[in-house]
Amino acid sequence: MSAPSGLEVKFHVGDVIRKLRLARKWRNGDLAKAANVHKDTITRIEDGDIGQADKLEAVCQALGYTVAECYAMVPTSSGLSPSEATLLAAFQRLNKPTQEWARETILRFAEMQHSRATGSHSE
Numbered sequence: 001m002s003a004p005s006g007l008e009v010k011f012h013v014g015d016v017i018r019k020l021r022l023a024r025k026w027r028n029g030d031l032a033k034a035a036n037v038h039k040d041t042i043t044r045i046e047d048g049d050i051g052q053a054d055k056l057e058a059v060c061q062a063l064g065y066t067v068a069e070c071y072a073m074v075p076t077s078s079g080l081s082p083s084e085a086t087l088l089a090a091f092q093r094l095n096k097p098t099q100e101w102a103r104e105t106i107l108r109f110a111e112m113q114h115s116r117a118t119g120s121h122s123e
Contacts, residue, residue: 013056013089014046016073020063021046035062049094 001091021031021042030048032039037060041051042059050056053067060070071086 006088011075012048013050013067013070013074014048015075016070017042017059017063020065020070031059031062035059053093119122 017028024030026034028039028042032042035042035055037055044051044102045056045059046074050061057067060067065072065073065093071089072083074089074098091099094102
């Protein structure tokens with residue numbers, strides 16, 4: 001069974017970080033200093049390269065938010081709810097083998113639910 005494709009998220013947590021930084025009228029260096037990270041880390045995060053979770057957490061905390069709160073603010077164009085977008089973002093941070101395992105598990109679960117709902121059985 002192949003995994004569903006075509007799901008594209010156009011926004012990421014880096015967009016939220018940038019928006020929050022600019023709302024404070026901070027430069028990259030200002031946020032980097034407040035988070036105790038290199039200013040290149042801010043640039044990478046804002047460009048969508050999340051990198052190390054502890055650095056993202058430090059950046060979010062420097063802005064007064066948790067990582068979860070920042071992910072919940074990510075606008076979606078795909079019709080996802082904020083909690084669905086948060087779940088998708090967490091999924092995207094997984095390594096590839098773990099993503100494949102999770103994808104297959106979710107698809108098997110969805111097939112089981114569909115079978116129960118329709119009364120059909122597929123092996």
